[in-house]
Structure formats: structure tokens, C-alpha cells
Amino acid sequence: MIVDVLKKYRIVILFVVITVTSVLLIVYLSRFDYWIGDYKYHFYLDRKEAHIVEYRGKDEVLYVPDKIGPFPVVYVDMYVFDGIDTIKEVHVTNTPQYVVFFNLGEMNKVFFDERISSFDYDFNNCNKIKKIVFPEGLQEISGGFPNCSSLVDVYLPKSISRISLHAFIGTQFEANHSNDKYYVAGNGVLVFCNVNLNEDVVIPSGVKNCCVSLVLEKEHSDRKIFFPETLERINNIVFAGDIFYFGGEEFTELDIYGKGGLIVAPADSPMAKYCEENNINFRPMTEEEEKEWREKTEAAASEITYQDE
Structure with a gap:
């Protein structure tokens, strides 16, 4: 016993x-970093994942590791790939999430794994990149090519439904479309919108996702912003003085922050319900306002420049 x-x-x-x-x-073990080949890793054993914290290689063609042993590589520290002139090509995969490349003076080619659904890499100030062809099936660009001044030719597939605000800022591609009032590509994505943001703004019918900044260019300016009933996704802030006009459309993604502005939409619309649930200033649209909203958004559709034109 x-x-x-x-x-x-x-x-x-x-x-x-x-x-x-x-x-x-x-x-x-989680307190230390370890060199394995050309990469220094930090292992988070509790989360069973690894981060890349340093690179000492001289590769011309770069494949960022997506796994080290049993640990998936989920993150690469910000300045791991900064100013490395040996890199000429980068191959993009689904993992790791969010990789940033700064000042790669000789890098001129980007290849994509055809299976990727989201592009989370940022190439910043890599000035030998001239052309990017995103693969069919890609749905989201959350990274981009900011300040890649030589980038002139970009193909966006029909599958694209979301693009980050900074994706092509400071590129020749952006400059080439500076005279297009509305430039639309992919699945109804508004890529560029060259209008005066301190005046009333009309987003044209046909746009499904407004991927441009509507932030005021000066501190205060009362304005109306008309969104089309074709809109499916929106993520925006209603500033004081703003009046956002919507129709009765259903949204696949809806994220609006109230900062003192006003939302106007049909009384029984999904937007009305959203405003009530999220304590955002709202009032029902009048018949006159509905007529004005519809006329403006439909008329603006004739000013769209499409990628395929």
C-alpha cells in the first residue's frame, strides 16, 4: 500500500x-538568436514560430525561408534586407508575412508563386524595378512598391479586390496616371483618384472597392462624398464636416469610423443599421438627395479609365 x-x-x-x-x-532558449546558414533566427518556442532578425548572405536570387525545421517563419524584422546590392531577384511566396526590402540598388525582378492569394511584401526605393505582373488569382495587395521610381508598367489581375493605399506611391506608374480622374483595375478597384479632396468628391458607379485615401488636404473643409451603390468594401473615416452618401448596397466589408461627420443613406439600408450599431451619426436620405447621389455617381462612371482600355 x-x-x-x-x-x-x-x-x-x-x-x-x-x-x-x-x-x-x-x-x-527564447532569449537568444541563432545563426542558421545566412539567416539569424529568433525562436518563439511557446508559439512554435520563428522570426528572421538578420541576413548575411550574398545571394543574387533570394528565396525568403518560410520554414526552419518544424517552425514556420512568420515574420522578418524591418531592416533585415536594407541596402543589399547583391540581390537582383526576389521570389515571393505566401509566407512569411510582411517582408520589407529597402534600397536594393540592383534588384530588378520579382517572381510570384502562382498560389499566393495575398502580396505582403514591401519593396521601398528599389529603383531598378520597371515592370510587375501580378499573378492571376491574387486577391489582395497589402504591400507594394512605394518610391520605386522606375516602376512604370504594372498589371493587376481581375482577381484583385484590395490594394493598399501606399502600393504605388512615388512610382512612374502613379505619375503616368496622374491625368486619369479615376483609374480602375482588377475587380472594380479604384487604384488612383485624382480629384480635389477639399471639395465634394464623387466615387463613380462601377467601383467596388475604394482603395484611395480620402483624407483632407487641409485641416477643415466641409464636403460631400458620394459613394456608388456598386461599392462592396469600404474602410474609411468620417471627419468632422464630411457627409458620406450611400445607397442601399450590401457590403462584404464595412469599416467606418465616426469622427464627427454624418452618414446619409436610405432608412432601411445596411448602412443605416451599421451606423446604429456603431453609434455613428446618421440620418435617412431624402428623395432629392437620392436623386442627386444617383445622378452624380452614374455620371462619373463615364470618366473612369480602365486598365484594359
């Missing part, structure tokens, strides 16, 4: 010792 009790206590004690030792080992 006593022997059985002692055995049970030994098992419990052994379990406690193993558990405590494992926890201490995880804490200890």
Missing part, C-alpha cells in the same frame, strides 16, 4: 519537474 502511494507521488513529482524544466528551457 505504502509502495503504491510512493509510486504515485514519484510520478506526480516527475511530471512537475519535467513541466517546470520545459517551461524554463523555453524561456531560456
Whole structure:
């Protein structure tokens, strides 16, 4: 009897010792970075993931590791790939998430894994990139090519439904479309909108996702912004003095922050319900306002420049 009790206590004690030792080992190992090949990794054993924190390689063609042993690489520190002139080509995959390249003076080609659904890489000030062809099936560009001044030719597939605000800022591609009032590509994505943001703004019918900044160019300016009933996604801020006009459209993604402005839409619309649930200033649209909203958004459609034109 006593022997059985002692055995049970030994098992419990052994379990406690193993558990405590494992926890201490995880804490200890997670404090250090380790070089494996040309990459220095930080391992988060509790989350079973690895981050790349440094690179010392001289590769001309770069494949960012997506796994090291059993650990997926989910993040690359901001300045790991800064100013490395040996890199000429980069191959993009679904993982790791969000990789930034700064000042790659010789890099001129980007290749995409055809299976990727989201592009999370940022190439900043890589001035030998001239052409980018995003693959069919790509749905989202959350990274981009900001300040890649030589980038002139960009193809966006029909599958694209979202593009980051900074994706092509400071590129020749952006400059080439500076005379297009509305430039639309992909699945109804408004890529560029060259209008005076301190005056009333009309987003044309046909646009499904407004991927441009509507932030005021000066501190205060009362204005009306008319959004079309074709709109499916919106993520925006209603500033004080703004009046946003919507129709009765259903949204696949709706994220609006109230900063003192006003939303106007049909009384029984999804937008009306959203404003009520999120405590955003709202009033029902009048018949006269609905007529004005519809006329403006439909008329503006004739001013769209499409990628395929």
C-alpha cells in the first residue's frame, strides 16, 4: 500500500519537474538568436514560430525561408534586407508575412508563386524595378512598391479586390496616371483618384472597392462624398464636416469610423443599421438627395479609365 502511494507521488513529482524544466528551457532558449546558414533566427518556442532578425548572405536570387525545421517563419524584422546590392531577384511566396526590402540598388525582378492569394511584401526605393505582373488569382495587395521610381508598367489581375493605399506611391506608374480622374483595375478597384479632396468628391458607379485615401488636404473643409451603390468594401473615416452618401448596397466589408461627420443613406439600408450599431451619426436620405447621389455617381462612371482600355 505504502509502495503504491510512493509510486504515485514519484510520478506526480516527475511530471512537475519535467513541466517546470520545459517551461524554463523555453524561456531560456527564447532569449537568444541563432545563426542558421545566412539567416539569424529568433525562436518563439511557446508559439512554435520563428522570426528572421538578420541576413548575411550574398545571394543574387533570394528565396525568403518560410520554414526552419518544424517552425514556420512568420515574420522578418524591418531592416533585415536594407541596402543589399547583391540581390537582383526576389521570389515571393505566401509566407512569411510582411517582408520589407529597402534600397536594393540592383534588384530588378520579382517572381510570384502562382498560389499566393495575398502580396505582403514591401519593396521601398528599389529603383531598378520597371515592370510587375501580378499573378492571376491574387486577391489582395497589402504591400507594394512605394518610391520605386522606375516602376512604370504594372498589371493587376481581375482577381484583385484590395490594394493598399501606399502600393504605388512615388512610382512612374502613379505619375503616368496622374491625368486619369479615376483609374480602375482588377475587380472594380479604384487604384488612383485624382480629384480635389477639399471639395465634394464623387466615387463613380462601377467601383467596388475604394482603395484611395480620402483624407483632407487641409485641416477643415466641409464636403460631400458620394459613394456608388456598386461599392462592396469600404474602410474609411468620417471627419468632422464630411457627409458620406450611400445607397442601399450590401457590403462584404464595412469599416467606418465616426469622427464627427454624418452618414446619409436610405432608412432601411445596411448602412443605416451599421451606423446604429456603431453609434455613428446618421440620418435617412431624402428623395432629392437620392436623386442627386444617383445622378452624380452614374455620371462619373463615364470618366473612369480602365486598365484594359
